[in-house]
Amino acid sequence: xxxxxxxxxxxxxxxxxxxxxxxxxxxxxxxxxxxxxxxxxxxxxxxxxxxxxxxxxxxxxxxxxxxxxxxxxxxxxxxxxxxxxxxxxxxxxxxxxxxxxxxxxxxxxxxxxxxxxxxxxxxxxxxxxxxxxxxxxxxxxxxxxxxxxxxxxxxxxxxxxxxxxxxxxxxxxxxxxxxxxxxxxxxxxxxxxxxxxxxxxxxxxxxxxxxxxxxxxxxxxxxxxxxxxxxxxxxxxxxxxxxxxxxxxxxxxxxxxxxxxxxxxxxxxxxxxxxxxxxxxxxxxxxxxxxxxxxxxxxxxxxxxxxxxxxxxxxxxxxx
Numbered sequence: 001x002x003x004x005x006x007x008x009x010x011x012x013x014x015x016x017x018x019x020x021x022x023x024x025x026x027x028x029x030x031x032x033x034x035x036x037x038x039x040x041x042x043x044x045x046x047x048x049x050x051x052x053x054x055x056x057x058x059x060x061x062x063x064x065x066x067x068x069x070x071x072x073x074x075x076x077x078x079x080x081x082x083x084x085x086x087x088x089x090x091x092x093x094x095x096x097x098x099x100x101x102x103x104x105x106x107x108x109x110x111x112x113x114x115x116x117x118x119x120x121x122x123x124x125x126x127x128x129x130x131x132x133x134x135x136x137x138x139x140x141x142x143x144x145x146x147x148x149x150x151x152x153x154x155x156x157x158x159x160x161x162x163x164x165x166x167x168x169x170x171x172x173x174x175x176x177x178x179x180x181x182x183x184x185x186x187x188x189x190x191x192x193x194x195x196x197x198x199x200x201x202x203x204x205x206x207x208x209x210x211x212x213x214x215x216x217x218x219x220x221x222x223x224x225x226x227x228x229x230x231x232x233x234x235x236x237x238x239x240x241x242x243x244x245x246x247x248x249x250x251x252x253x254x255x256x257x258x259x260x261x262x263x264x265x266x267x268x269x270x271x272x273x274x275x276x277x278x279x280x281x282x283x284x285x286x287x288x289x290x291x292x293x294x295x296x297x298x299x300x301x302x303x304x305x306x307x308x309x310x311x312x313x314x315x316x317x318x319x320x
Contacts, residue, residue, distance in 0.1 A: 007307045011300055018296040022289050023070050027063075074293065080286040082279070088290045091275060098168050099271035102187050103260045106194035111249055113195070114202020119238050121203065122210030134203045141200030146262040149193040153266060156189060163189045166268030190267045194256060205248060209241035216240075243310055249302070257295050 073079065079088035117137075121130040140148070157165045164170070168186050173179050213219065214237055222232045257273075264273035272291060279287035 003311050004308060007304055011304045014300055015297065018293065018300075019071065019074055020067075022074075022292055023067055026285055026289070079290040082287050083282050083284045088286050091287060092272065092290060092294065095270060095272045095275045098269065099260060099264070099273065101183070102168075102191055102264075102269065102271060103194065103256055105187075106191040107198065107256050109191075110195045110198035111202055111245075114199040115206050115242060115245065117199075118203045118206025119210055119233065119241070122207045122214065122241075123233050123237075125211070130207075134200075134207060137196070137200035138204050139200070140196050141198065143197075145193065145197045146266060148197055149190070149263050149266040152189055152193055168269050168271070187269070190263045190269050193263050193266075194260065198256060202245065202249075206241060206245055209244055210237055213237045213241040249306060257298060 077089055081087055082091055114137075117134065121127070121134045124130060153165065156162045164186050168183060169179070170182050170186070171179075173183060219232060219236050222236050227236075260271065261273035261276050263269070264271050265277045268274065272294065275287065276291045278284070279291065
């Protein structure tokens with residue numbers, strides 16, 4: 001419990017730092033942030049300008065009072081309205097299911113696929129999967145994610161016409177098999193882009209961890225005791241080799257979430273990444289601030305979960 005308490009305290013401290021940075025950045029921008037956003041609102045009114053000034057502050061506003069009000073609004077998820085006068089949280093809740101479905105599923109598949117192939121490649125060193133598939137996927141991982149997405153879109157969307165070019169669905173989603181299949185059909189290419197962009201790295205790191213673990217004394221002892229190869233591979237080697245990858249998985253969420261912005265833009269997949277691009281193009285500061293906090297909190301939560309899971313799998317972490 002002491003270990004979890006320390007990690008939770010670090011989580012709260014980092015979250016406070018992210019909130020503070022998110023408060024400071026708009027106020028360091030040259031000019032008046034509230035006035036700049038007000039100028040982009042269609043049929044803007046003086047009342048809207050006053051609301052924006054209350055949210056982003058003015059040169060004469062007390063920064064301490066503004067900071068306290070900002071923290072209160074953030075903790076209650078009151079991020080204001082967008083330039084098209086829609087509540088920010090409404091916009092986020094509209095795009096959140098699509099990003100969770102795309103990024104969440106693709107990340108889990110990439111991690112599971114990379115981990116399993118890394119375990120098998122290390123256990124069967126010299127096999128065709130180790131000599132061909134692992135380096136090939138690692139080479140694909142080095143490609144910029146936007147380039148990889150454009151190549152897949154060109155081949156399978158434009159040339160072969162196997163998959164749609166944009167949007168997460170053909171018609172409004174319903175709770176039917178046809179609708180679920182249509183959503184999966186539209187999500188295949190952007191999901192494949194994210195999987196290919198991440199799986200190779202997991203294969204490489206897991207294979208290296210497994211190779212190092214297989215040379216440990218306790219693995220030799222397990223072989224000497226006559227334990228089965230499957231038990232040695234899973235219980236003795238893979239369980240210890242996967243520990244560094246858990247923290248890496250949490251940190252990679254930042255890359256995946258950042259990459260999803262480019263992927264969702266390329267495929268016009270209307271999740272949070274596409275929403276972030278729209279907010280940046282229209283200088284929608286409330287929307288940008290809210291999405292920045294969402295991405296930050298998502299990475300912090302995954303890091304915290306990875307620490308807890310590592311402590312559960314490795315008792316040495318709790319007593320270090």
